[in-house]
Amino acid sequence: MNTFFVSLLPVLLGLVLAPLLLGVIHRTKAVFAGRHGSPLLQAYSDLAKLLRKGAVYSRTTTWVFRAAPVIGLASVVSVMVLLPITGNSAPLSFVGDLIVFIYVLGLMRFFTVVAALDTGSSFEGMGASREVHFSALAEPAIVVGLVALASATGFLSLSGIFSAMSPTTWVVAGPALALVLAALFIVFLAENSRIPIDDPNTHLELTMIHEVMILDYSGPDLALVLYAAALKLWVLGALIVNVALSPLGLNGIRGVGLFVAGMLVLAVIVGCVESMMARSSFLKVPRLLVTAIALSGIAFMLIVRFTA
Amino acid sequence: MNFLVASxxxxxxxxxxxxxxxxxxxxxxxxxxxxxxxxxxxxxxPTCMVLGGRVLTGLHLHWSMPFGSIALDMDALSAVFSTPILIIVMLAAVYGTEYLRPFEGKKNLAQSWFFYNLLAGSMLLVVVARNGMLFLLAWEIMSLASFFLVTFENEEESVREAGWIYLVATHIGTAFLLVLFVLLGRDNSTLDFSSFAASPGFAGIAFLLALVGFGTKAGFMPMHVWLPEAHPAAPSHVSAVMSGVMIKTGIYGLVRILTFLGSPPPWWGWLLVSVGAISGILGVLFALAQHDLKRLLAYHSVENMGIITMGLGIGLLGMSYQSPVVAFLGFAGSFLHVMNHALFKSLLFLSAGSVIHGSGTRDIDHMGGLLKRMPVTGLVFLLGSVAICGLPPLNGFVSEFMIYLGSLTSVAGNMRLPIAGIVAALVVAGSLALIGGLAVACFTKAFGIMFLGEARSTHAAHVHESGLAMRLPMAVLAAACIIIGVSGPFWMQLLGPAIAVATGVATDTQIYPTFAAHALWMMTLLAVAGIGLVGLLTFVRSRLLSARSVTREPTWDCGYASSTPRMQYTASSFAEPVTRMFNVFLRTRRRFSAPTTYFPTSSSFSTETRDLFHESLFRPAFTMTHRFLSRIHWLQHGRLNLYILSMIAALLVLLVWKLG
Known part of the structure; x- marks a missing residue:
């Protein structure tokens, strides 16, 4: 039982550190723009402030609108239990947990989308429409990418896959793993609504996906939504960092330390991408996502052909 | 067996x-x-007895029909398919008592109930018949009974047309089955299933015949064209029975025939995976482009039959490559999805019926805000939507997860298949992921546009909730979706004997993948923890908000204060990005009259997505057949004496040929 609680520590780490990633991204963008930028811990103060406020609901909305943030946060916290951290197994690990991981995040998306439609606003309808379009394409990319990793390592659970990935795996299947990494990065940007797929900063222009869907939330509900979004950034980022750090073959406390450093570096990279690129046209986004599917598919072919 | 005969x-x-x-x-x-x-x-x-592990002795009586005998038996495979048939038939009957009430006095309901019970009995007979003749007879009663149920509102042109398409499609399918049974039984004097065995050279042909014949009933692309026509035309409780369970008899027939054909070569598995992937992906895409609620649901049946077929494909590949675990998982996922789809699709059709009953329209774009007026229908439709999208913690996910597991175990680990099997397994995993994503798009559209937001028309503004007889069956189905969703391991265990029948191994030598059971237990744990967390968070929020100001205002529309319900996103606009991307398949027709002058008076826009195969495969084919056959139309002159003369001539020719 004791080891179970120890293994819960990474979950707590994610719950505590996730909003920090937002601060790091903002700070990176500020540095690029030559600004001071908001404090690194700004996201925490925002959450604390929102939790202290009352709420305003639209007259059009129903209980679905109020259920969505709760279900979203519960979903993303549930998948954190499946998430291994560099060389350390997750608290809960079973064959096929990678599918559960993706589908539980799908449940979160389902409710975010119907909640957006619940407001009856055409603006939020647009965001919802784009969200389902892009995520329908992101889903095969991440499934095929993870199946490729399973094929490369011979394990069928997230913990199994990431603990079996070693320097040798990279020697044998390096190019394929790099392709998976690229595909996962595209999916990561798309699912978290970052540039070049979506611009998280423009609240009032017709260019958005996630920000526009949550436009009618306020107070504690908005806090739940923002926190869940930060956690989603954390869990999808963790997949990338786990793959990227696997050649070092670390585990234990050193693995955890390096993992946190890796997540911060990932946040810096996202900040750099957001500073150097413009949001691409919505008509072009599907091409990017189809590219991700292709990358995953090619990686899978390489692995099956050359390492079987 | 007595109970079965009595029933x-x-x-x-x-x-x-x-x-x-x-x-x-x-x-x-x-x-x-x-x-x-x-x-x-x-x-x-008897169904529950068999599912519980009892073995019943079959019934075998002489029958004067040539090649026929009254052979009935209920094995585990039959039980797995008859359970959903019976449950849905019973629930839909309760629902029908209220649903048909507005037609009382206007239509002959006695006839409708006669065909309903005939359909129920024939579906049951199909899954327990053990003689080719009896099977085909039951199959034909099933097709005809459902034809008469579909054409219930036959005063409408569209309903008559739908009925004809269904009648033609189902008989084309039966024609293939007739050849198949003759082929299987040609070495024997009887068509008893127990004597069926395909000679090695004919197994492949028999498989193809079964795939086309049963696939027509099951709705595999491109033989699915009757589904989107017939399901919307039928009354909703009949649609629920047809879409929920009748099309499953096609899957049953295919699996039953496979048990006679011996060990399958890999290309069978490959073919099923391909057919499944095409049906699944195109089914959900066409669903996405529909505005008619029942047409949308009908296309989703095509999609789900695709998922079931992919599971069967994985199962066959497992058999071909001697991997019992892969075979088990493929069949388990497939069979459980048969049950699950019966539950959630009937639920969706029944709640769609409730909406149509209340609002008088099937057009999604005319609805909106129904949840406030129909709380129960809305809640069960939401549950059905989550289930059909294959999202945890509901039942759709459990069966899809098993198919995923089958595909994962084929790809990696110590039970991996040869390379051809691996590629097929990847096709399955990739297609399931795409289908899942698109299904979310489709059902957020259906639920969100219909039940949420503001009423888009007077239809939607004046709806009323249905009565208890309609709400109760829906509530039972929704509860079943939740229960199966959190009790996965139990169902996998229950399906064991049926899988043994399908794969042709003895029950006691069957390999039961414990890792899958473990995974399902963990999922149950996760689901319960997640539901607990939802409760906790809801409690925390209500505590936080208890002493604070909670106000209700109009939806924020960027400062534009007088938005109207007509400005809401519609189902068509919601689905447009996806349908445009896949327009190469969908070929949506747009009719657009743009506003012209400086003070435009009118403009309009409408889209229609017809079925690709209906328009560019079957319509040309039937037109050509018609053109060809019209050349011998002079034979059909209507003079009875000449008809009799030609019959006598034909008999004479046959007699001479036989004797000479």
Missing amino acids: LCMFFAGGLACLATTGRPHLTRWVGSSVALIGGALALV
């Missing part, structure tokens, strides 16, 4: 009793529904 008699004789009540609608309602309930309950007894 069949109940359905057929009771159906006739319904006819006797013509003209007394109140009595018809009672007799019709209680026959279905009693018949269903009687047959559930």
Whole structure:
């Protein structure tokens, strides 16, 4: 039982550190723009402030609108239990947990989308429409990418896959793993609504996906939504960092330390991408996502052909 | 077995009793529904016994029909398919008592209930028949009974057309089955299943015949064209039965025939995976482009049959490559999805019926805001939507997860298949992921546009919730979706004997993948923890908000204060990005008259997505057949004496040929 609680520590780490990633991204963008930028811990103060406020609901909305943030946060916290951290197994690990991981995040998306439609606003309808379009394409990319990793390592659970990935795996299947990494990065940007797929900063222009869907939330509900979004950034980022750090073959406390450093570096990279690129046209986004599917598919072919 | 025979008699004789009540609608309602309930309950007894592990002795009686015999048996495979049939038939009958009430006095409901019970009895007979002749007879009664149910509102042109398409499609399918049974039984003097065995050279042909013949009923692309026509035309409780369970008899037939064909070569598995992937992906895409609620649901049946077929494909590949674990998982996922789809698709059709009952329209774009006026229908439609999208913690996910597991174990680990199997497994995983994503798009559209937001028309503004007889069956189905969703391991265990029948191994030598059971237990744990977390968070939020100001204002529309319900996103606009991307398949027709002058008076826009295969495969093919056959149309002159003359001539020729 004791080891179970120890293994819960990474979950707590994610719950505590996730909003920090937002601060790091903002700070990176500020540095690029030559600004001071908001404090690194700004996201925490925002959450604390929102939790202290009352709420305003639209007259059009129903209980679905109020259920969505709760279900979203519960979903993303549930998948954190499946998430291994560099060389350390997750608290809960079973064959096929990678599918559960993706589908539980799908449940979160389902409710975010119907909640957006619940407001009856055409603006939020647009965001919802784009969200389902892009995520329908992101889903095969991440499934095929993870199946490729399973094929490369011979394990069928997230913990199994990431603990079996070693320097040798990279020697044998390096190019394929790099392709998976690229595909996962595209999916990561798309699912978290970052540039070049979506611009998280423009609240009032017709260019958005996630920000526009949550436009009618306020107070504690908005806090739940923002926190869940930060956690989603954390869990999808963790997949990338786990793959990227696997050649070092670390585990234990050193693995955890390096993992946190890796997540911060990932946040810096996202900040750099957001500073150097413009949001691409919505008509072009599907091409990017189809590219991700292709990358995953090619990686899978390489692995099956050359390492079987 | 006595219960089974009693149940069949109940359905057929009771159906006739319904006819006797013509003209007394109140009595018809009672007799019709209680026959279905009693018949269903009687047959559930042997079904549950078999599922519980008992082995029943079959019935075999002589029958004067050539090659025929009255051979009935209920094995685990039959039980797995008859359970959903009976449950849905019973629930839909309860629902039908209220749904058909507005038609009382206007239509002949006795006839409708007669065909309903006939359909129920014939579906049961299809899964328990053990003789080719009896099977085909039951199959034909099933097709005809459902044809008459589909054409219930036959005063409408579109309904008659839908009925004809269905009648033609189902008979083309039956034609293939006739050849198949003759081929399987040609070495014997009887068509008893127990004597069936395909000679090695014919196994492949038999498989293809079964795939086309049963696939027409099951709705595999491109033989699915009757589904989107017939399901919307039928009354909703009949759509629920047809879409939820009748099309599954196609899957049953295919699996049953496979048990006679011996060990499958890999290309069978590959073919099923391909057919499944195409049906699944195109099914959901066409669903996404529909505005008609019941057409949308019908296309989703095509999609789900695709998922079931992919599971069967994985199962066959497992058999071909001697991997019992892969075979188990493929069949388990497939069979459980048969049950799950029966539950959530019937649920969705029943709640769609409730919406149509209340609003009088099937057009999604005319609805909106229904959840406030129909709380129960809305809640169960939401549950059904989550289930059909294959999202945890509901039942759709459990079966899809098993198919995923089958595909994952084929790809990696110590049980991996040869390379051809691996590629097929990847096709399955990738297609399931795409289908899942698109299904979310489709059902957020259906639920969000219909039940949420503001009413888009007077239809939607004046809806009313349905009565208890309609709400109760829906609530039962929704509860079943939740229960199966959190009790996955139990169902996998239950399916074991049926899988043993399908894969042709003895029950005691069957390999039961414990890792899958472990995974399902963990999922149950996660689901319960997640639901607990939802409760906790809801509690915390209500505590936080308890002493604060909570106000209700209009939806924020960027400072534009007078937005109207007409400005909401519609189902068509919601789906447009996806449908445009896949327009190469969908070929949506747009009719657009743009506003012209400086003070435009009118403009309009409408889209219509017809079926690709209907338009560019079957319509040209039937037109060509018609053109060809019209050349011999002079033979059809209507003079009876000449017809008799030509018959005598034909008989003479045959006699000479046989004797000479």
